[in-house]
Amino acid sequence: MQTRPMRWLRKNVVVLAGVLALGYLILPNLVVLAFSFNKPKGRFNYTWNHFSTDAWQHPCGVADMCGSLTLSLRLAVYATIGATVLGTMTAFALARYRFRGRAATNMLIFLPMAMPEVVMGASLGTLFLNMRIRFGFWTILIAHTMFCLSFVVVAVKARVMSMDPRLEQAAQDLYATPAQTFLRITLPLAAPGIAAGALLSFALSFDDYIITSFNAGNTVTFPMFVWGSAQRGTPVQVNVIGTAMFVVAVLLVVAGQLVGGRRRGART
């Protein structure tokens, strides 16, 4: 007969391992948070010196950082819009129609996701270089839209394929023209997939360093600023931005959950 703690351990060993894994995932964010309140002795913010809220009071107190941050946000917004529009159209074509070249298109969508970023970045950079296209905002935007596109297609396609085609037939049966059917039925039903693709695009674009570094020229996005500052000593403000992004993301998700929960709670 096993003792009681042993039995408890046996039953919950998976959960314990899961909690440890979660700790592994969260630990760096906690460190980033903690060190956003540090006042480092030298230039390097690696060891704890003493508590200070300086960085939080002056988040843009470092030269060029907030400029790169707005650039990254702008890029992410544009890349998200571009990739979401192009990706949604492509996804509808792939999910709703059988046509010649469908398999090839699926392959074309899959490849960018299966390609190491360094290869994609270097290839596109080489092309721009040889076409004598000036590196900068537009080259980065093109690159970001390119690698976000596939992720949108996958997200939207999965959603559209799981939709019941009879719903659109029902709409047509109820006097909705094809355009009305699309706007009133298809689009709202596909919205969660489109939103997921857009969110993923935003995160990927905002966070991308590798592909950007090959296509940016002298333009400095936020990740590139962080990379550059890592060599000279990262300013504490970088931790502030990192923590703020984390908190904003969590709040957004919580808000989304609450809205969704209220909608679901409408049942009585």
Place this chain on the structure above:
Amino acid sequence: MTAATAPPPTSPAPATVPAAPRRAAGRRRLTPYLLLLAGVAWLLVFFVAPMVYQASTSVQTGSLDEGFKVTWHVATYWDALREYWPHFLRSLLYSGIATAACLAIGYPLAYTIAFRAGRWRNVVLVLVIAPFFTSFLIRTLAWETILADQGPVVSFLNTVHVLDVTSWLHITQGDRVLATPLAVVCGLTYNFLPFMILPLYTSLERIDGRLHEASGDLYATPFTTFRKVTFPLSLPGVVAGTLLTFIPASGDYINAELLGSTNQKMIGNVIQSQFLRVLDYPTAAALSFILMAAILAIVTVYIRRAGTEELV
């Protein structure tokens, strides 16, 4: 009253179908191509064309001042391989180990979220995804702090003599963790862990909980149930997760750059420096293609072995 006949087979020629539906059908045949046009064009111009161009670059010779010309100088490939094979090997090794570690760490977490988290499920999911929104560079830099030479983690590992063992295994050096293979693999594992957890969770979540009960009802122990029911059903997630982890990890150079030393440089570092610092584009292109070929070969064999076609 109602009247009806099923007409005899020799009934007169039926009324012709009006033209309107036909025209609509013709338009419908064009619709998918119109929808695809922009997206596919974008990928063809900015993804496929660069690849093709990269292929031609890899057999060019020349210099930045005189320009590069296609001379079918295939030797670039051999030279690149001869010089950088340790980097290739290291890349595949590190990313392979990191992928295995991600699976080992990620599976319990994905399983917990799917079957054991109950009402905490959404909270835990958010905690898995949210770190994404802090720039991964910032988080990787945080590992520098965590693994710092005088930090609590290293001190602890030193005290319990773990570092002696790992040093003996040549994965750490002396009483340091930073600038060693362990730090790089640790960083890779951390960075790509969510890419493992999410597909695993998706495929686990689809499993009907009653299957566990059915398996238990048919005399399977919990472990046998996992081995014979849960794990096989989660295989698509395992395959997707390992690919999503292994492929980007093998081309990564951030972790090697920030957490490793010159002895831990991966092939990504080489391509990046050839391209951005040495400006030897043919070599950078050749290295890219060798890396692609290696990944393609490994992935193909892996998918064959895993016996699943569910790539996307």
Place this chain on the structure above:
Amino acid sequence: MTTEPTAAPGDAVRLSALSKTYGSFTAVHPLDLTVPAGSFFALLGASGCGKTTTLRMIAGLEDPTTGSVALGGKDVTALPPYKRPVNTVFQNYALFPHLDVYENVAFGLRRRGIKSVKQQVGDMLDLVQLGGMARRKPHQLSGGQQQRVAVARALINKPEVLLLDEPLGALDLKLRRQMQLELKRIQTEVGITFIHVTHDQEEAMTMADTVAVMNAGRVEQLGAPADLYENPGSTFVANFLGTSNLIEAEVTGTSGGDIQLVAAGQRLTLPAARCGAEVTTGGRVLAGVRPEKIALVHRDDEDAIAEGRNRVPGRIVDSSFIGVSTQYVIDSPVCPELEVFVPNVERDGRLVPGAPVVLHWNPAHTFGLDAAQDIDAGLDADAVEAALSPDGAGTAAEAAV
């Protein structure tokens, strides 16, 4: 049995030589059919028989290969679904999951540009007894409630014809019975023509004024439920609609209004008026009788049977007690598996498996069918058709796109 279709303005639906083929598969053979206004019409058949395809062609969701569809005397063959004055209650309802009950019901009105829908939606929800559910989402409703929303959503548009595609298929037996009566009530109340597609023969007979039995893309027989049941025109209808005992017999002669038959030495009488097939002395014919028309006595009591009744000896093979009646399977020289339903009025304790018995019935209850057809047609129609077309015609249509 049938007459030529006539174009009358009173006809709600008129199909002329309507057919549909997918590649080499013919889902619906050229079909002429007229449904009078205000009737409750059922298309009955096993899955894959073409009934749903026919319905979808009327709705405009499927382009016919040949032929035309006229609604209220107007040809609508070329019109897209959203321009046709018909509405459909879909299989599994196809309620819009992102809209609540109210918006689902109001959908059709709004699409036609009607602004003030409140009154109409309210009335319609009352009609289907869902007054308090207006703000619920479809997934918060039970199956029966969803079904009623689907009916309300279609009916509110006052279509010339309401098409119902297996509307009760997803409900459990008890609810299905209840909804059958409910739909019948609604139809009587609103007076709109209903065309109802179903594979459930009891459902078709309960609800419809007229039933068209479809088989392999053709209408096999059409008529009032009682008429179809009593006078099946083919073995398919005889077997698919309820249960029939079919006895292969030889014609020995005719006398008066009766045809004299002999099967395995047993003499049987068949009213000539109830025989659809041509008969010649010495020829063969199938004599059919419904199981509930047959009486069953122990062989010891054979003498008590009145003169002039058809009688057949046999032995009980199996019996199952189902409450209102007991169903017996009888092995007889004329047919190896005769079915007999005996109402449970007074139960004879001797009627157990193995007991020798005599079956007898009023000759007027016998019907005659052409012997030159498959005697088992329609018996396992579902299995055969399911094998031909795994998910019914709807999937075939999608696969062909």
